[in-house]
Amino acid sequence: MRKKLEKCNIVxxxxxxxxxxxxxxxxxxxxxxxxxxxxxxxxxxANMDIPSIxxxxxxxxxxxxxxxxxxxxxxxxxxxxxxxxxAVIRKKNVLELKESGIxxxxxxxxxxxxxRVKNSKERPILNGHMNTExxxxxxEKRDSFYSNAADITIxxxxxxxxxxxxxCIEKSITFIESK
Ligand code: S3P
Numbered sequence: 001m002r003k004k005l006e007k008c009n010i011v012x013x014x015x016x017x018x019x020x021x022x023x024x025x026x027x028x029x030x031x032x033x034x035x036x037x038x039x040x041x042x043x044x045x046a047n048m049d050i051p052s053i054x055x056x057x058x059x060x061x062x063x064x065x066x067x068x069x070x071x072x073x074x075x076x077x078x079x080x081x082x083x084x085x086x087a088v089i090r091k092k093n094v095l096e097l098k099e100s101g102i103x104x105x106x107x108x109x110x111x112x113x114x115x116r117v118k119n120s121k122e123r124p125i126l127n128g129h130m131n132t133e134x135x136x137x138x139x140e141k142r143d144s145f146y147s148n149a150a151d152i153t154i155x156x157x158x159x160x161x162x163x164x165x166x167x168c169i170e171k172s173i174t175f176i177e178s179k
Contacts, residue, residue, distance in 0.1 A: 004176065005102075005172055005173055005176050006078060007077055007078060008077070008078070008100075008101035008102050008172075008176065009074070009076065009077060009078065009079050009080070009081050009097075009100040009101030009102070010027065010033075010079075010080050010081070010101060010102055010104065010168070010172060011080075011081040011083060011097045011100065011101055011102065011103045011104065012024050012080070012081065012082045012083060012103075012104050012105075012106060013083045013085075013087065013088050013097075013103055013104070013105050013106075013146060013149055013150065014085065014105045014106040014107060014108075014146060015085050015107070015108070015113060015135075015138075015139050015142065015146070016085040016113065016117055016123050016125070016126065017108065017112070017113035017114075017116040017117040018085075018106040018107055018108045018113065018156055019106055019108065019116070019156045019161070019164065020082045020083065020085075020106055021037060021082055022161055023106060023156075023161060023164050023165055023168065024037070024080045024081075024082035026161045026162070026164075026165045027080055027165045027168060027169065028080045030165060030169070031080075031169070033078060033079055033080050034076075034078075034079045034080070035079065035080040035081075035082060036073050036076070036079055036080070036081050036082070037081075037082040037084075038066055038069045038070060038073065038081070038082070038083050038084050038087055039082075039084045041069045041072075041073060042062075042065045042066060042069050042084075045065070045068075045069070046065060049122075050062070050122060050123075050124065051121065051122060051124050051127075053065065054124035055124070059124075059125075063086065063089070063090065066084060066086070066087055066090075066093070067090055067092060067093055070083070070087060070093040070096055070097060071093075071096055074096040074097055074099065074100040075100075076100070077100065077101075081097070081100075081101075083097070085125075085142075086125070086142075088145045088146060088148075088149040089142070089145050094145075094148070094149045097149070098149070098151075102151050102152065102172050102175060102176065103149050103150050103151045103152070104150065104151070104152045104153075104154060104168055104171075104172070105146050105147070105149065105150035105152070105153045105154070106153075106154055106155075106156050106164070107146075107153060107154070107155045107156065107157075108155070108156045108157055109157055110132040110135040110136040110139060111132055112156070112157050113135050113139075114130065114131070114132050114135055117130070118130050125138070151175055152168070152171045152172065152175055154167050154168060154171065
């Protein structure tokens with residue numbers, strides 16, 4: 001079935017620090033669309049920041065909130081969705097996101113990721129593990145989740161946000177036209 005880009009959500013996935021938030025905001029601005037971040041959605045609903053949710057209730061509870069967020073956001077159409085890096089671990093989330101639009105996986109090398117996230121305390125998964133070895137090994141463990149979810153994969157290393165955004169839009173149009 002041929003779906004037009006305007007009717008699709010554009011969903012960003014990929015490891016922490018690959019640039020989902022930045023690219024989503026940039027594309028939302030270019031295409032004049034609303035952008036919704038699953039993490040932000042969770043924080044507003046729970047009225048608690050992500051590290052506190054992990055700290056008080058644990059990762060599984062966070063994943064449940066994340067699944068709820070994905071289910072609700074996926075009902076929308078024509079928006080840009082920026083997913084937390086672990087959102088595609090659950091198959092149900094992937095099915096709902098796929099049904100809602102096109103899934104773009106952004107990638108970056110472990111070293112690029114480290115440079116982008118090393119000064120942040122906002123990612124409990126990386127607390128105490130701020131090194132390329134850990135990032136590289138978690139990336140490898142998650143690789144199949146990202147590749148199974150993705151309709152399109154775009155590397156962000158050494159590119160400007162503008163270049164990445166234009167590549168996302170061009171590849172999305174090609175992908176949709178091939179359907
Ligand atoms: C996580 C990624 C984070 C956030 C949470 C868990 C993960 O989002 O959802 O800390 O498991 O990869 P970003 O990918 O936006 O950093």
